[in-house]
Amino acid sequence: MSAPTSNCPNCGAPVTFRWSSAIQTTCEFCHSILIRTDLDLKKVGEVADLPADASPIQIGTEGVLDNKGFVVIGRIIYEYEQGGWNEWHIVFNDNSNAWLSDAELEYDVSWLAPQHQIPVIGRGSECILANRAYTVTSITKAHYKGVQGELPFEYWDKSDVAFADLRTPTGEFATIDYSEKTPLLFLGRSVEFDDLHFKNLRRFEGWTS
Amino acid sequence: MNNPLFLLYGVLLLGATGYLEYTGKSFDRINQQRVLPKSIRDNPGAYRSTYGGYSRYIGGK
Amino acid sequence: MSTTLVSQSLVKAKSLSCPNCGTPIELRGFAHTLSAVCPSCLSILDASNPELQILQTYQGKERIEPKIPLGSRGAFNGTVYELIGFEQRSVQTPDDYFSWDEYLLFNPYKGFRYISEYCGHWNVIRVQSRVPYPTTARGRRGWVLDARKFAAFDAMQAATSYVIGEFPWQVRLGETAACEDFIAPPYMLSSETTAGETTWSLGEYWEGSKIWQAFRLPGKPPSPQGIFANQVSPYAGKTGAAWRMWLWFNVALFTLMTIFNLTKANKEVFHDEYSYAYFKSHDTSFVTPAFQLDGVNKNVEVRFHADIRNDWIYLSMALINDETGQTFDFAREVSYYVDSDGSEGSRDNRVVIPSVPAGRYYLRIEPEMVTGALSTRYEISVRRDVPIYSYFWIAAALLLIPPIVTWFRSNQFEARRWRESDYRPVDSPVMKIAGGIIESLGDD
Numbered sequence: 001m002s003a004p005t006s007n008c009p010n011c012g013a014p015v016t017f018r019w020s021s022a023i024q025t026t027c028e029f030c031h032s033i034l035i036r037t038d039l040d041l042k043k044v045g046e047v048a049d050l051p052a053d054a055s056p057i058q059i060g061t062e063g064v065l066d067n068k069g070f071v072v073i074g075r076i077i078y079e080y081e082q083g084g085w086n087e088w089h090i091v092f093n094d095n096s097n098a099w100l101s102d103a104e105l106e107y108d109v110s111w112l113a114p115q116h117q118i119p120v121i122g123r124g125s126e127c128i129l130a131n132r133a134y135t136v137t138s139i140t141k142a143h144y145k146g147v148q149g150e151l152p153f154e155y156w157d158k159s160d161v162a163f164a165d166l167r168t169p170t171g172e173f174a175t176i177d178y179s180e181k182t183p184l185l186f187l188g189r190s191v192e193f194d195d196l197h198f199k200n201l202r203r204f205e206g207w208t209s
Numbered sequence: 210m211n212n213p214l215f216l217l218y219g220v221l222l223l224g225a226t227g228y229l230e231y232t233g234k235s236f237d238r239i240n241q242q243r244v245l246p247k248s249i250r251d252n253p254g255a256y257r258s259t260y261g262g263y264s265r266y267i268g269g270k
Numbered sequence: 271m272s273t274t275l276v277s278q279s280l281v282k283a284k285s286l287s288c289p290n291c292g293t294p295i296e297l298r299g300f301a302h303t304l305s306a307v308c309p310s311c312l313s314i315l316d317a318s319n320p321e322l323q324i325l326q327t328y329q330g331k332e333r334i335e336p337k338i339p340l341g342s343r344g345a346f347n348g349t350v351y352e353l354i355g356f357e358q359r360s361v362q363t364p365d366d367y368f369s370w371d372e373y374l375l376f377n378p379y380k381g382f383r384y385i386s387e388y389c390g391h392w393n394v395i396r397v398q399s400r401v402p403y404p405t406t407a408r409g410r411r412g413w414v415l416d417a418r419k420f421a422a423f424d425a426m427q428a429a430t431s432y433v434i435g436e437f438p439w440q441v442r443l444g445e446t447a448a449c450e451d452f453i454a455p456p457y458m459l460s461s462e463t464t465a466g467e468t469t470w471s472l473g474e475y476w477e478g479s480k481i482w483q484a485f486r487l488p489g490k491p492p493s494p495q496g497i498f499a500n501q502v503s504p505y506a507g508k509t510g511a512a513w514r515m516w517l518w519f520n521v522a523l524f525t526l527m528t529i530f531n532l533t534k535a536n537k538e539v540f541h542d543e544y545s546y547a548y549f550k551s552h553d554t555s556f557v558t559p560a561f562q563l564d565g566v567n568k569n570v571e572v573r574f575h576a577d578i579r580n581d582w583i584y585l586s587m588a589l590i591n592d593e594t595g596q597t598f599d600f601a602r603e604v605s606y607y608v609d610s611d612g613s614e615g616s617r618d619n620r621v622v623i624p625s626v627p628a629g630r631y632y633l634r635i636e637p638e639m640v641t642g643a644l645s646t647r648y649e650i651s652v653r654r655d656v657p658i659y660s661y662f663w664i665a666a667a668l669l670l671i672p673p674i675v676t677w678f679r680s681n682q683f684e685a686r687r688w689r690e691s692d693y694r695p696v697d698s699p700v701m702k703i704a705g706g707i708i709e710s711l712g713d714d
Contacts, residue, residue, distance in 0.1 A: 167399060
């Protein structure tokens with residue numbers, strides 16, 4: 001299957017899109033942030049050196065979730081006072097997409113939930129989302145650190161972003177992203193490393209996956 | 210098997226009970242005597258039982 | 271599906287040197303490590319930036335050696351983890367001081383786990399992202415997770431009193447957290463609250479030998495002292511199982527009794543009535559007509575009934591084989607007294623003679639009474655091959671002993687467990703006495 005290929009407007013290197021609905025990507029070689037227009041790619045910025053991170057996932061990592069294969073095509077990197085985390089952008093073989101969050105090797109998957117009333121919340125408060133009772137477990141002020149790969153929207157040079165995490169006793173997970181004027185709600189669940197059947201993970205010195 | 214000791218205990222107990230029942234043993238005081246001559250039949254008074262005489266007398270109230 | 275080359279580069283452990291004493295330090299937690307302790311001068315260093323700033327220098331005098339050496343690798347639930355950090359936490363209350371050890375395990379794919387150790391009791395712990403349901407247990411706030419009810423066990427302010435190795439957060443000596451433990455043995459649900467944020471972790475009790483096996487450590491683990499909060503009771507499940515076994519044994523006993531009831535002939539072979547007259551000649555002995563006893567070595571029951579009131583009759587008897595002369599000698603008293611308070615004794619009595627060979631037998635009977643009554647009527651009957659019910663009643667009573675003992679010992683164990691809790695219940699007087707008896711009978 002051939003993926004559409006263009007050339008980076010900045011350095012001319014080949015840029016491949018794994019996902020037809022990708023809006024933004026980065027050039028592997030010059031780290032320019034490229035937006036996709038109807039005709040070609042436009043450079044809108046650059047990604048500074050990404051912080052050293054220890055996520056075992058990388059762009060190109062494959063896995064299986066709910067019996068559907070997926071591939072990791074991009075990420076957004078955040079840091080907060082207790083460390084860092086990656087929001088990996090994953091695309092399934094049916095062309096749908098989701099977010100795989102890796103925070104200190106605890107994994108959650110979530111999907112954008114459109115048309116939801118975002119409740120007003122504080123830490124520890126409870127609310128009902130999609131007929132389930134969630135408790136707010138954390139409200140985080142995160143620093144945007146960079147992007148990499150294909151994303152479904154334009155996203156770069158953010159400064160501080162607020163997130164709220166909500167969870168249920170049975171592992172359901174929700175997160176509210178306050179980076180835009182209208183907060184975005186994502187619904188999903190926590191997942192175990194073993195259940196994702198990863199392939200093409202990063203290798204660590206002295207460890208076998 | 211949670212309680213192997215109990216199983217053994219119960220089996221032995223039931224076994225002992227079954228054995229005692231089967232052999233018809235009892236713990237009553239019986240004195241098995243020597244062989245007596247046939248003449249006792251005709252003359253019962255001639256035989257003196259080991260239990261002759263008063264037993265422990267439990268008087269009235 | 272993917273055609274683009276995936277990065278094959280190897281992530282390497284960072285090597286740095288301590289700004290305080292120059293000792294080389296290798297960070298085994300890769301980019302997760304936010305603070306690292308210099309193994310020689312024990313200063314806490316900020317690993318989040320390359321300058322490795324000193325966050326805190328060590329003021330204490332002694333080094334504490336972790337019971338499991340840093341760098342050890344062990345397998346837990348099929349995954350290999352490396353021990354990268356060690357922390358001792360302590361609690362100081364007005365009348366008590368105690369501490370426990372926490373070990374940080376790391377796997378670059380599966381994440382972090384913790385092992386805690388207190389007085390030889392070990393727990394393997396995982397931080398939970400889920401939140402438990404609130405509930406009530408033992409009259410207090412408890413929690414439900416994975417369909418298990420966790421009861422409040424203790425609460426304390428824990429301070430970090432010693433660190434070595436590396437951590438994915440900024441450690442500080444003296445830093446405190448409000449900790450609460452809830453138990454559902456073998457599990458323990460713990461909450462830790464710092465600056466308003468609560469983290470839940472779920473621990474599972476592991477025996478020291480299992481930990482030593484996981485790390486393949488030489489020697490023996492420290493022996494456990496006392497009973498720990500979520501330690502599994504050796505009687506777990508045994509009480510129910512014991513009562514179930516008791517039930518089955520009773521069924522078997524009843525079946526056995528029924529079988530004997532049906533297979534024993536219980537045949538009446540002789541029955542007669544007599545009259546005792548006081549003024550007869552002093553030799554009152556007589557013999558009965560002969561009767562046949564069948565069956566090989568079965569028992570014989572001789573029953574007597576006397577119509578007496580406020581009196582006694584003494585019957586000395588012999589069962590004699592007409593052919594062989596073999597004799598079975600016995601005697602019984604029948605006494606019966608009645609007054610306004612009630613009755614004493616019985617008008618009936620019986621004897622069971624075991625193992626009487628088959629043959630023709632007769633009874634020699636010698637009654638004795640000291641009485642004013644003119645005549646006293648009494649009956650004697652002989653039955654062959656009778657069941658003896660008392661054995662079954664005795665067996666049934668003896669069968670009760672194991673489940674009751676198990677139940678008591680299980681309760682005793684739980685009482686010892688809860689004695690360590692901040693919320694120990696008050697024993698009822700019955701349990702206190704019973705507990706004392708059982709404890710003296712045999713302390714393991």
